[in-house]
Amino acid sequence: MTHITKPRVRHPSLATNAIGLTRRDYEGSMSTLCAGCGHDSITAAIIQAAWGMDLEPHRVAKLSGIGCSSKTPTYFIGQAHGFNSVHGRMPSIATGAQAAHPDLTYIGVSGDGDSLAIGLGQLCHVIRRNVDMLYILENNGVYGLTKGQFSASADIGTKAKRGQVNHQPPIDPVLLALGLGATFVARSFSGDKAQLVPILEAGIRHQGFAFVDVVSPCVAFNDHEGSTKSYKYTRDHLAAAVEADLVLPMAEITTAYEPGSAREVKLPDGSSVRFRKVPDHYDPEDRDKVYAYVRARQAEGEIPTGLLYVDADAPHHVDTLGTVDRNLVDVPFAELCPGSERLEEVLAGFR
Amino acid sequence: MTHITKPRVRHPSLATNAIGLTRRDYEGSMSTLCAGCGHDSITAAIIQAAWGMDLEPHRVAKLSGIGCSSKTPTYFIGQAHGFNSVHGRMPSIATGAQAAHPDLTYIGVSGDGDSLAIGLGQLCHVIRRNVDMLYILENNGVYGLTKGQFSASADIGTKAKRGQVNHQPPIDPVLLALGLGATFVARSFSGDKAQLVPILEAGIRHQGFAFVDVVSPCVAFNDHEGSTKSYKYTRDHLAAAVEADLVLPMAEITTAYEPGSAREVKLPDGSSVRFRKVPDHYDPEDRDKVYAYVRARQAEGEIPTGLLYVDADAPHHVDTLGTVDRNLVDVPFAELCPGSERLEEVLAGFR
């Protein structure tokens, strides 16, 4: 049994955030994942981001499907409501919950099996609806919990522990999301908390579907040579092309980076994300350019990471539903039930 | 009740093909679709293509899901085996059948509801597996059989018959297929048989998944102003950017077109497809260029049609499965059952 690797930070671990909570308050129960599992690092990053953003724990809804990755919501923000649903169907749960109670913070955690196999249809449609939530795909190229079968993100040629070789082309979640019109697309690596934390924060702030694909090695079944989801491969091939740097009220996080030449993208809540434009003319708001850029990098065996695309203005699901500004769950019954008089008028049409 | 609109052709309708069959022999039972339904025109094109290719009817397997479009396999090649399965799940039926008996000709017919809503997951995975079949998506932007609800390919802003307006971005099947690595991607229009027939023929010849998106107006629920799936809109905005011209043993079809500047793409069976490169440097084998091209055209409100992308060399599903060259259904039981002696050896490990 492994404890969550605590976020490596400079200041005393009992520092409190704006609402007086310490990082501990954002932890959950003890992880039961394998020692060194990439998912635990992502859990730590979520804890860090939630703490850093002063989220009220009980206003957070954590959702997941089934898998090692989907177990992780138990390991962060213990005081948040959690829903470990069924395999591959978390997006529909989130969509319904979000429509009825939009002003909670929705954090969905899934795996590549959960999202790209049994759940691919729901993932595509939650992207299309632009449901306002953070969706983290903890991508290890295998089905961890069922002991190492290939997932749809496994690369051609990778060998499974039992020796079989995968022959099917992988589905790239980032390209899929871009193609389906996702309004926030990012990729990172479980081992790179410095990059991951601000991305998660930006994703939570984004008003719409924030899709974050995190390469997260499975040390039990997919952390060996030949797998692009291994620690080694990822470390070697990381092309931290685009780094997101979230300008927050608090100084400590920003200080973790040097500014460098940057381009501002306003987020709806007023905060802003700056891009380090490693490639010239990189435009995080031009879907086609981003798509072409990612394809090009991957053709060179690189994994572009960072906040790759964002469209802060697209209407999200609740906007398109056209529901009242209040949470539907807060509308009093009196305003929902038309009452006996209106009934008379209605029935008139049936006499 | 409408009869299938017979293919308009020059020669007497009772001409026979190389195996001595007339077009009539490739028809099915009488269509029960609405008069003028685009799907009936596609049916006629399928009949034309099957006749033109001298397909042995009983060696053809017709599969579909549920919907008006999915009803059409009853209306063509009556002597072929048909399978009208369940809603959105036809790809899995085809995948299993194809793996067991690859040398039949598989023709799948689906609709935009069948393929892009309930069936989206299966569509994505059958593309990924590159199952060797022709897959026709009869795309009308609505659910016809259930009376006109929007499908996932309905355009933002289109009005349904009952007056509601669609606010969700459409899923473009062609871009989706390109993004998922489809090895044959084409688009046409039900009203344009001259273009559609050779595309269908090329799709049948293609060894792998041949995806053909056919805009097919629903005259009952989606053939009005404001719908890009209407006859009018399609006629106005057709950008027959790329026309496929199949060079066949028979002369009659080719004569239907003037060659023009062309580029040859060899198909595995030796026949070849030529592209009229309306845009300069159009390269049907460069996935990224094609993707960019389609996006660009659509940005201008055009619908690029024709055989847009082909990769003739990619291994298809049965190749990757690594099964014997014979159909599995033809392997005699004696070669499948190891017999009692081998059993002894096997059991040795369990004593």
Added chain:
Amino acid sequence: MSNPGAAPGGGKAAGVNDFALKIATANGTGSASANGLLMKTIFRMGIPVSGKNLFPSNIQGLPTWYEIRVSGEGHTARRAEFDLMVAMNPATYAQDVREVRPGGWVLHDSTWPLPDELQRDDVTFLEVPLARLCNERFDGARARILLKNIAYSGVLAALLDMDLEVVDALLEETYGRKKALLDSNFEAVRIGYDYAKEHFDCPLPFRLEPMDETGDHILMDGNTAAALGCVYAGATVAAWYPITPSTSLIDAFSGFCGELRKDPESGKSRVAVIQAEDELAAIGMVIGASWVGARSFTATSGPGISLMSEFIGLAYYAEIPAVIFDIQRTGPSTGMPTRTQQGDVMMVAYASHGDTRHIALFPAHPGECFDMAVAAFDLAERYQTPVFVVSDLDIGMNDWVVPEIRWDDAYQPDRGKVLSAGELEGMEKFYRYLDADGDGVAARTVPGTHPKGAFFTRGSGHDRFGRYTEDSDAYQDVVDRLDRKVGGSVERLPKPEVRMAGGTGANPAAIGLVTLGGCRAAVLETQARLGERGLAADVMRIKAFPFGPEVVEFLLAHDRLFVVEQNRDAQLRSLLALETEFPLARMTPVLSYGGMPLSAKEVIEAVERTMTAKPATSIEEAAPRRRRKRA
């Protein structure tokens, strides 16, 4: 009127206000408006009437029929025998002419003369050149086709003595603003009416005579009523995927919400109607919305329930409310999508893998669709579990004359045990699955209420504290409570409707007729007819699952029991035996599953057939498979 309602009312002289006619047309020719006009005219004349729309799974061109039954006594079941056939579709002339009862009448469009071989000398043919007449008077294919239907209504008005003022009034209401349309409709009616008066001696021996039996009634289909119930129950999220015959429920819901749920200031909506990508997503959205505390529902049919099975098990085990309307159609598989059946009874009772058991309500007509829709939300929240409202195509899509829907403004939704921020504040610690009150129902919280209210919802093994567990006792503790909880719901479920032949409180008759859902109409008619023949039969109509003690009492009180239902496998009968331990051998199945609404004729014949045969009650006779008798 009596049915649904009080006991059968005063019968009329045979013929008057007691006949059935059938209209044969082609799908997509717009006969719906004409048929609706006829139904509503009769209804407004105060006469109990029922209509059955027999349509194909097709949008245009295939044959379609509309059956209208007039019954002064108030019997709304399908009448298998037809006194008058309106044969407008040459494609089905043969079959249609065959279906008229000897001595009956055939009205047909003589523009296309009947082939001689179809002539029958035991029926009277009324020839009206409707197409020709309309083509002479009206321009444009569309108008001609549509008005031809109105024209045959005119003929019927004359033949059946309809009140033309009522007809005109209805046309006014429909086309009031559209003057041109209105005039042409008026004219079309007259074309038929005058032609009939001129050529036939009107009225026919069977005809209409104004009554006062529909005053406090409405003419509505079950899906519309159910949708209205969802509006009044305060449902705020509907997630669905289109499927016949449930689609019109959501259409009606959206329609009603357009007016009734619009926020006056912002013009925005107080409801979210989400068209999901499939049924798995639809039920997922419902569960998600219910999880955060919204009243949420979906409507589907058999194939959808099959697809929802996994999620239904999650809602049962994780204890999340969900209201599911199953508008049944003929199965299995895709089956006959536009035909009715009661084939999902067993499935909804035990849907999903593992040990599960679900609450189900069985409306018998549109009126109950409204009431049970409301009840379903109360029950789902009270017991934190999926609740099925099991309707069918006949109830859901056909127009029924039912007592007007009433609403008590004192109604407050039963949210069940949902802890408020205040209650949580006062608590030491909150544990999700504690059976504090001993009724098997644990208090729940909704996200965002209060820091103390947070818990983890999961479909995997959990203990009474809501913690993950793989421990046998901790697991059993929870599933045993679930069983008690659902069993305990009986106290709040609607009791069966019991109609003693001798009147309320009378001693049991020898025969007991047990049924559910839309079969009610035919079974009550059967009770009346058998009574007339001196065969006293009591009726029990099941309204809910799990069954209450009243169900057992009725079964025990009758020697000869018949279970009348619309499926092949006698599913209600099976459920009764399983859940009450009452012996199967003592319940004779009466089964009708061809997809048509049930007629009393089928039931009466089955009962009489069996009553003449000797009962098989001894276990020793038990065959190694289900013994069934079909209607």
Added chain:
Amino acid sequence: MSNPGAAPGGGKAAGVNDFALKIATANGTGSASANGLLMKTIFRMGIPVSGKNLFPSNIQGLPTWYEIRVSGEGHTARRAEFDLMVAMNPATYAQDVREVRPGGWVLHDSTWPLPDELQRDDVTFLEVPLARLCNERFDGARARILLKNIAYSGVLAALLDMDLEVVDALLEETYGRKKALLDSNFEAVRIGYDYAKEHFDCPLPFRLEPMDETGDHILMDGNTAAALGCVYAGATVAAWYPITPSTSLIDAFSGFCGELRKDPESGKSRVAVIQAEDELAAIGMVIGASWVGARSFTATSGPGISLMSEFIGLAYYAEIPAVIFDIQRTGPSTGMPTRTQQGDVMMVAYASHGDTRHIALFPAHPGECFDMAVAAFDLAERYQTPVFVVSDLDIGMNDWVVPEIRWDDAYQPDRGKVLSAGELEGMEKFYRYLDADGDGVAARTVPGTHPKGAFFTRGSGHDRFGRYTEDSDAYQDVVDRLDRKVGGSVERLPKPEVRMAGGTGANPAAIGLVTLGGCRAAVLETQARLGERGLAADVMRIKAFPFGPEVVEFLLAHDRLFVVEQNRDAQLRSLLALETEFPLARMTPVLSYGGMPLSAKEVIEAVERTMTAKPATSIEEAAPRRRRKRA
């Protein structure tokens, strides 16, 4: 040996070859090889043995247990009482020490001393500093952790009088080529063995003594056996989606095919194993492959069956063969994925909406998993319908000593009524759903055979000619035949296993024990134990659904019936009542559903408890809900 197999064989003096031990370790520490070594050593000593692996739904770190029962009598059921506990996991010391029977023994790794509060004076503690010893002799964390397990095997070898030569031989077989590994394993065994000999007086009062009871037997798990059955039955397409506890069935199948299905010339494969994107796709692929004539199957567990429901209805109605292995786990919903249960019995019988009924086979142990896998393909093709092989985690994933699997080279697959090109050539015209032979089974064709063989397969309404229909009679004609067809399958289904207390052919005893699947072992042991106490009980073990006449006969022949099964809702009992019309009230449920393999103790207690209470058989006592008694 006797069980499974002939009647209980010669018992030994208590203690010798009659005891149970439990090994507590942490998941992912590689104790599997050590436990396997112990199992196989005992097996090779000719002594009946059974092992139950109780593992968590986790990959690394959580507690896991392995139970070994030695029974000279050949009883393979779980033994709830433990004579010896090997406590290697400090995290569970407390619970583990508690579980040893009074007078029992606890072997623990004294590297981490037991907290005083855990001491018990009614058990003997055997302290071995295993970790320390291994750390002294071996280098590297990996080696040390793994070999520590081998070391405790060495201790047990000494304590239980194991044949060291057998142990060594087994190590040779495993590590033969890897010299270094082999030596360190030898050494690890000696470390434990010598330490025990030195510090404790070996052997313990209960110990092993070579027998000759396993000669013609094998040690195998059910999923491996089922996979082998699929290979021998000639299955050419397997489509699946990973889910515990069914995954190892497909893994084994792929493994076997790697050797047994490789084409000698091309090296290519004579089988297609397709990992689908989910269970809906998996069953779709199976149906597609079966449709073109391949023998095709899938393996899944409860959640997968729920997701396959819609497709199962299609296969039933369109009459397409499909073999489905349901390796049951604890439900509902995700439940306890690594615990066993028999919770899907009702579901597989009637899966999918509408009227459906499916053939199911219930293996009791790995030997039958092989036989029934083969039978399933014959039945699926003979009756053109889905056939379920209903196994569970206990049967599928635990090692059982069973009679060796035999294969008759004369076996030819029963393809059922599949028309050849020749037959079609000779036919006037082929119609798909004609009941030519009156057995309800219509001849089918596979695509590509012959022009005359083409037909249209659909899940929508169709008539006996295979044409689309919405006609009541044409529809009923087909579904009535389907019912006859599946009912008729009884003649080819395996008959129940009946074990009369008085021996074959003896008069019925007063008590009848009815059970299915893996419960068999515990129920046969119960029969033996009750017999010793003078309570004669006959046993009927159900092997298939639908039930044959023998099932009814057995029920009718017994006054006191107990139905023993592993679910909460007495699903087999329900199915028996529904399908045989035998009264529920006369069958007392004995239910164990905590997720653990069944032990005779639970059954015996339940039976004795009830035998002292008065039977409740009268209908009048029937409660308005299922009355159940739990084990």
